[in-house]
Amino acid sequence: MSDTGPVVLHEVRKTFGATVALESVSLTVRPGELFGLVGPDGGGKTTLFRILATLLVPDSGTATVLGRDVVRDLWDIRSRVGYMPGRFSLYPDLSVEENLRFFASVFGTSLERGYDLIKPIYQQIEPFRDRRAGQLSGGMKQKLALSCALVHRPDLLLLDEPTTGVDAVSRREFWDLLDTLQASGLTIVVSTPYMDEADRCDRVALMQQGRVLAIDAPSAIGALFPRPLFAVRGRPRTALLDALRALPTAASVHPFGEAFHYSDTRTALAPAQIAQDVLDALRARNLDGVDVTTIAPGIEDAFMALMGDAPGVPVGVPA
Amino acid sequence: MRALRFLLRKEYLQIFRDKTLLRMLFLIPVVQLLVLSNAATFEVRQSRLFVVDRDRSTMSRGAIDRLVASGRFERTAASVSIAAADAAMRERRVEMIVVIPEGFERGIVRDHRATVQLLLNAEDGSAAGVSQAYARQILSRYAADLGGSLTPPIVPGGAHAEAAPGRARGVLDVRTRGLFNAELNYKHYMVPGILIQLLTIIGTLLTAMNIVREKEAGTLEQLNVTPVSRPVFIAAKLIPLWTLAMLVLAIGLFIGWIAFGVPMRGSLLLVFFGGAIYLVVALGIGLWISTVVETQQQAMFVTFALLMIYLLMSGLFTPVNSMPPWAQVVADANPMRHEIELMRAVMLKGAGLADVARHLVVMAVSGVLVLTIAVRQYHKRSA
Known part of the structure; x- marks a missing residue:
């Protein structure tokens, strides 16, 4: 465990009454990194952000942000971190520009001084600068919130589910913005329930029920999948799903878009052999026109496997 | 201090942008003062009166006429039967029965003495009193007019009430406060x-609402992650x-002066x-409420629950003297009571700083206390 880095967590634990929100969470974010926290709702992502933003105190363990302890040096941290909570939280009765100027002023700076950093984002909403923030569309609100979190030139940007509830085009735009910001040297920690967004991070931490399941680059996390993986396509889908689940050697079956991702317990066998076996078994059940292909496991497959193949666990599926 | 200036500017901006709030702020006091000051009165007008005149003399009629002419009583029924009068009261058709016994006039003329019986429905103790x-x-006064030097020539007999003894005692207590001083201007x-x-x-x-609104939004x-201190x-x-x-x-003072x-x-x-x-206390309580609730709805409930206690213990609507001793102690610490008494003393009696010093001290102490508790609570909640 390295002691340096913009964010260093060591064995952090946080409970709310009987609920354990975080359990022995340790991770390090490297300077200039775009770091993702990925996992289903209730995984502890927001709690983690609130600890990093000095809004919550961990029960045990240590957390340092920009080299400062989140409990002892909270005032140092607050002026150097930009935090954008999951819920839009700006003043709806103030205009776009008033919100921005207000947040700049409470950080002891001005809109003009922070302008060049937020320019790529703020330019898009500048035509509406006199509009009340409450009357902006979802995507514009999000851009305003990001501008407000950036206007004081923080050294670390914390974004809690910034793209939840935002349309697909705006989501892509938003991630492009994050790339731009990262290029300027900013360290960014971002959380998302969407697996496809995880691929845009340098490294991700998979979180579930307060625990970190794995931390690695998105491609490396896919490789954590322990078995050969196949995409099975065919119709009727319900019959196909039932048939796959009924196979005695089935290890996991999950719907992925229009296909099913299937893995087999016979890991010693060659993948081509397994594919043929599965195809034969399905044909024997009168399922024709079925297609079975070997695929490389993605981060979502790995996540499902790491969660212990627990059925019914909700994982965000991109719209 | 720089941060305070920016925060203040934002607050004023928000307040003056909220036109509904501003209208309410200035209309509510106007309307409520005009309505409530007229409605909230201990005066009793037009009590319904049942007359049982068994004397049927000039003097007995004169007594009844005086009662009715005062405007306080309205003669709604008359009979010689006490039973009929009792029934009327039980059915709540009358609030008071006046019984003038036979020999009333004779008594006044011969002995300069006569008895009149008043029966009151004391369910509403203060109104009955x-x-x-x-x-x-x-x-x-009528007796005085009749008999001149021989006062009091007419002794109103046992004004026994229909309600439980406890109620009747309440009536006596009300009387001791001298609320019935006819010269007192209630407004x-x-x-x-x-x-x-x-x-x-x-x-x-x-x-409470203002802070909780920021909580809800x-x-x-968002402010808590900025360098702005609590x-x-x-x-x-x-x-x-x-x-x-x-x-x-x-x-409010202007309306009180112009309208009343x-x-x-x-x-x-x-x-x-x-x-x-006093306002430091009132705002401090609001601040405290905002730390213990999460939504504006909860803030409303807690505020009104607290205000009820606050109000009923202030002596504005219920006399403090008739409260049990423990409640009197509470009422004595109630800053609202002190502020009301201060206002009355200064405005109506012309009391000076020395006369109201005690009120000021109690309010200042409560203010410091409330603010301290609220700020501490605020720290604890958002640690």
Whole structure:
């Protein structure tokens, strides 16, 4: 465990009454990194952000942000971190520009001084600068919130589910913005329930029920999948799903878009052999026109496997 | 201090942008003062009277006429039967029965003595007490007119009430406060009280709602991650609301003067000074409420629950003297009571700083106490 880095967590634990929100969470974010926290709702992502933003105190363990302890040096941290909570939280009765100027002023700076950093984002909403923030569309609100979190030139940007509830085009735009910001040297920690967004991070931490399941680059996390993986396509889908689940050697079956991702317990066998076996078994059940292909496991497959193949666990599926 | 200035500017910007709030702030005191000051009165007018005149003489009729002519009583029924009168009262058709026995006139003429019986429905103890006092006064005056030197020639007999003894005792207590002084102008007495009650509601509710609204919107959390310290945040919240409430106080005083002719016998400055200190308490309670609730709806409930206690223990609507000893102790520590008494003393009696020093001290101490508790609670909640 390295002691340096913009964010260093060591064995952090946080409970709310009987609920354990975080359990022995340790991770390090490297300077200039775009770091993702990925996992289903209730995984502890927001709690983690609130600890990093000095809004919550961990029960045990240590957390340092920009080299400062989140409990002892909270005032140092607050002026150097930009935090954008999951819920839009700006003043709806103030205009776009008033919100921005207000947040700049409470950080002891001005809109003009922070302008060049937020320019790529703020330019898009500048035509509406006199509009009340409450009357902006979802995507514009999000851009305003990001501008407000950036206007004081923080050294670390914390974004809690910034793209939840935002349309697909705006989501892509938003991630492009994050790339731009990262290029300027900013360290960014971002959380998302969407697996496809995880691929845009340098490294991700998979979180579930307060625990970190794995931390690695998105491609490396896919490789954590322990078995050969196949995409099975065919119709009727319900019959196909039932048939796959009924196979005695089935290890996991999950719907992925229009296909099913299937893995087999016979890991010693060659993948081509397994594919043929599965195809034969399905044909024997009168399922024709079925297609079975070997695929490389993605981060979502790995996540499902790491969660212990627990059925019914909700994982965000991109719209 | 720089941060405070920016926060204050934002608060004022938000307040002056909220046109509905501003309208309410200035309309509510106007309307409520005009309505409540007229409605909230201990005066009893037009009590329904059942006359049982068994004497049927000139003098007995004269006594009845005096009662009715006063405007306090309305003769709704008459009979010689006490039973009929009792039934009427039980059915709530009358509030008072006056029984003039046979030989009333003869008694006055011969012995300069006669008896009149008053029966009152004391379910509403204070109204019964007031009616009884009116009737006694009217009859005594009538007797005085009749008999001249021989006062009191007519002794109103046992005014036994229909309710439980406890109620009847309440009537006596009310009397001892001298509320029935016919010369007392109720409006002059009520306007300062109602104004303070209004000011309390506005100050407390506004503060609680304003802060909880930021909580609900998530902007409080957003502010919590900025370098703005808690004392600065709280000061930025309280100062604008305090100035607003002071403005409402000024408007209220103006209405009291214009519409009701409430005098200002003492120093106007002293009235505002008292108000300034009292408002710290009212706003402090609002601040405290905002730390213990999560939504504006909860804030409303807690505020009103607290205000009820606050109000009923202030002596504005219920006499403090008739409360049990423990409640009197509580009422004595109630800052609202002290502020109302201060206002009345300065405005109606022309009391000076020395006369109201005790009220000021109690209010200042409560203010410091409430603010300390609220700020501590605030720290604890958002650690």
